[in-house]
Amino acid sequence: MENIRVLIKRAFLMQMLLLCTCHMFGQTSFSGKIVDNLGKPISEAYVINKTGKTFGYSDEGGKFKLEGTKIGDSLEIGALGFKKEQVLVVQEASHDDFRIIMMEDAYQLKEVIVRPTLNTLNEVVDVDLALAPIKSSQEILRKVPGLFIGQHAGGGKAEQMFLRGFDLDHGTDISINVDGIPVNMVSHAHGQGYADLHFLIPESIESMNFGKGPYYAEKGNFNTAGYVDFETKNILNKNLAEIQLGSFGLKRGLGMFNVLNTNKDKAYLASEVIASEGYFESPQDFERINLFGKYNHLFADNSRLILAASHFQSTWNASGQIPERAVANGLIGRFGSIDDTEGGTTSRSSINLDFRKVFKDNIALKLNAFASRNHFQLFSNFTFFLNDPVNGDQIRQEENRFVSGLNLNLSKTFYLEDKPLTITTGAGLRNDRIKDNELSSTLNRNTTLQNIQLGNVSERNAYAFLSGKINLDRWLLNLGLRLDRFTFEYSDFLQNLTTNEKTADVLFTPKFNVVYTPDSKFQFYLKSGVGFHSNDTRTILQRANQKLPKSYGADFGTIWKPAEGLLFNAALWTLHSEEEFVYVGDEGVVEPNGASARYGLDLGIRSQVNEHFFMYADATYSHARSVEAEEGMDNIPLAPRFTLTGGLQFSKLKDFSGGLTFRYLGDRPANEDYSITAEGYFITDMNFNYAVNNNVSLTFGIENLFNTKWKEAQFVTNSRLANEERPVEEIHFTPGTPFSVRTGLRYVF
Template identity: 25%
Template sequence: MSSLLRQTPRSPLLTAAALAALCACLPAAAQEARLAALTVKGQALAASQAAFSTQHLTQEDLAATGAQEVEDLWRQVPGMHVNDYQLSGVANAVVLRGFGGGGHGGDIAATLDGITLNEAMSHADGYFDLNVVVPLEVEEVTVHKGPVSVLQGNFNRAGLVALQTRRSGTYTEAQLQAGSHGTYDLQGALGRQLGADDQMFLAAQSYTTDGARPDADARRHTLSGRWHHRVDSRLDFALSARWHEARGDSPSYLTQAQWQRDPQGKDPRVQGDGSEKTFATLRLDVNYALSDSTQLLAFAYGTRQDFVRWFTRPRSGTWMQREERYDRDVLGMGLQLSGSAALAGAPLEWLLGTERQQEDTDYGYREGTQNRQRMAAAVSDRRTALDTMAAYAQAHWKLAPWLQPSMGVRWDRFTGDCRRLGAETGSDTCERMATTRHASPKLGVTSQIAPQTTLRASWSEGFALASDFAKYALGTAGLDPNVFRQTELGVQWAPHRSLWLDLAVYRTTSSNEIRNVAPGVYENFGSTRRSGAELQAHWTPLSKLELQWSYGRMHSRVTENANAALVGKQVTAVPAYTSTVQASYRPTAGWTLRAIWRHVGRGAVDAANTQWSRAYQVGDMGAQYALPRSLGWGDAQLSLWVRNVTDQRYASSTSVIGGERLVAPGAPRTVTVGLKFAL
């Protein structure tokens, strides 16, 4: 499969344009002949998730904010935040439920149409990059908060982000945006019914920018396609593929003093930083209806990725560039059986599944490169393998409106190996991984106590393997996984048709944290407690005015550590709170005025809590105008957005590296104009 994935088109936009033109010539089938959307992994779990805190975001949410990245949606989720590194082609750190290592680390699981995006051994375990997704192709994004989903294991600590692309409908859509700093974004999406038994869906994006800082240019191109064929009334299948390429330069971070003098400057010691990436996936889904109430889904997928980055930062009293390379091959397959039945006269929805994934990563690490030129031998040059076998089950029983329990469990088994590909100067261990097993239960219940009020409560467990190369050390053979247990209470209240509220409080404790005692020696010792509250409110005081508020407060503390001085300290990179207020006003027909105000609290920068990031607030304002249909462009819309409207100086990420406090400058005021149309 890897050889097939390597054969990718070198001009995605030309290919997309050609395919779009071809499909545009094909007439859409009549409405009554339209195919039903193919079931994807986990889709049958929708009802059971009511017992847990989940948030659904749609294409309409993306369109309302003119988003150029899926990541822009996270500010609409209470307690979710992006520590933006402002490094071209490098995933940012995402905060959720008091965990600060999602995206750039392994605290959050991420899937795209059932394909795992988390990388087993890239940067930190669990790294994922959502730039491989075209925003215009997204149908829905579901954020599962906490380790509540049975669909993911090792990286499902703070939660799961599940993205689903469009898989039904006939449409032709395009969006063009141009903005400050030489930024251009072109997206297209097309859906066609090809006769009675076939559907095709295509999407493409080309994004370029010169960046607000010196040497901050970036380019990325993405093309995706999906073909769905119905064999008969019971059997259908879908074949989907994706190709993504990204290149960019990076000015790295600034010291605190440099940032105060010139918030959009560049350290002269940074030369040649940046990244290059190619990414491709291929997936086959086969769906068979065993009966009117039972479905069998079989799937297989492959991923091929080549990624390299160059990054300069303080080290050993100077600034030094490093090179990191990650070449990945992933092969996954699985079966899923879902259905509905009656138990004690009440509806029962259930799901059983099993999945296996093999991931191989060729990892190269070098220090002291100069302007991307290698000057020394490799610190690491090795290949790792991680083999995951999983089984899961979940059921949701609608016993009565006031009692609807959900029960689930996931079992994981991990094996792996590590071998050196060449000479190394580093000392990280590289041995066969000891077999690790873990079962994670998920329990929840919902209760509608009144027509306008629904309560929920849940208890769920997640886990984490030893990080990085520690899992390939003989010293971790007898250790248990790091276990996370979350307890949550929530309420949804809709006292009036114009007002909707959702409130959740949670507490997550970790135990058996894995620490390095001496070279090659590890132990289970350490714990952390995370607690918080999340509020989401939607109010429509007038027919022309909508208000939304998303607020999250997080309290993450170390409760046990070998260093007694750290007990009681706050977990780094987690803001005390996040708050987003959104307003939408329609003064006249065709016009929509929008405003978004984001407030982020301060957070600890170092483990000892001697340094803190500053709280900040930033606002966006926009106007959208629906063009008359008489122009022949269908549903066309012009938009104007001013980001960071007050030109606020703020740090989108603050860290301490090599003893120096470093700042990733937040983006200055930018202006973007756009045109979107749907034929």
């Protein structure tokens, strides 16, 4: 079938060549549409006039236009993940009568073209994703250069994240979305911006888009350090079944199957089941199930309707964070626990409706509506017997949440002579209704000792934005403005008479970005903008502090591709925040911690040594300080200072592929005066794949190849053990994964 498609494509191009007319030596406008072999538009494909040395790229509908192109000129069309195409201009072509069909190919660094776009590094990271497998949806966040994650609650809770000098907690200063649905949870029972990606099946991910800093008008709440957007596959090209077994009782089953596959209608179902005992002395009893389905309908006018639904649920036990002194004096082992009744349950069900249409006049419409129901219950014990020497300090955090929303984007491309100007406007609404948002003291999960907080939260965010970008030969200018309005409401059930409190806030955030690309090897950019993160509704109403603290950022960077298989990137950046938020778990409040200032340097290199070997490395340096604290007491606890990640991947070595990856997080202050250090670590992982035939492959992976003893999560906590008379303040930590093995059998059909 593929050979037939290739022959048809070549015959079509030959027919166009034979249509040579008397216009052979005239100036003409050359335009058309770029699609894959299934007819799906390919956006961000480059079109280079190799004769006239001009270039352009396709929009979201796959359309492109090159002014000033002469008949007889030679064009090169390329896109990441597709084979290059060569086209000879033989007559004037319009959107309606010329279509370029591109065939899929392996992701290669040589296909990345340095061109005037706001986030060129997204294409570079796409190469990383294609070559290095990931074990979980949360782990894919590590593909963002400089972003680190850490688990400290048995694998069921969202990971702690670090980026650009921020301890992001579970998402306070990074915006995360999947198919247009926000993942960050406002006024969450466990922490502001809580972002749990465990509902996302990693094999269902089609692409990842990211940007550092608050420079993008379409991004709103929590986009201060950056954003990460995921898109799941619309079409499943092949069915997939896989089973994996690993250390510590790991079992994983995966299935992805087409259930409908016609020219107009396509649908698939995916499921994932995971179970593990974990590497702690107390069994983790971790279980998770993910179900996902997606339906795609193509209308006669090439507009698309996409309907997706998912369900996720998980249960686990946890050993919690343990104090260093308990391990040092032999009270417990490194993988032991003080309170092994910690753990939790969580679930999420969602539905998402997406409609996309490209009109004739270069107008593109995106509309998505979503609804999600979430349940969260977590038992933790941070201080052991500090507050209650008899029963202990275990707490329960619980909530039931319904989130609904609508996002509408409309863009139009104008041509000022031959200079494309794209205007994008958008508006949307997000509504969170949280019932029984609770923090309580408990005993062994079973007995509620005291309600500390209990009530209903209602939070609404309405927004609108306007963004314009224009390509002026080698320059790209982007100007954006965003308006957000928040409404906060809380019903407190612990008052003598239930109280209802309400407030609102409005915020304008401008953005301005300049990109200069003198040729296909160099790019310089200056990004600037204002972002924000909202505070917890309960804290706002109790303390009347800032509701929507702003962050002011700027990046100056460059991308250099001196050779086809070599690329460097560097960026100097700064970010000033009006307010830091610190979550106090056992009190259930988010405390303001004053203004902060950060600056740093990002460096990266990627090298496609040959068609078999690919190397990459990313290094970051960050300097983070509290502005309002006195010198020497102004360190921001757990803010990363130096990070280094990288790897060597090989592919197409007969039937073998695989590689080594590493990550290094340097020492950092654990408290404000840096009298306590959060120790750094260097971890190496390995992956290996053998293709038995075109359908069957064997996988093998090792996590923590050198069995390094490391602390994955670290906090300075004031705690008291059962046999202690006085509390002690020191590092409490969750031990990182020891040497572990994972094997798998994959069948593609």
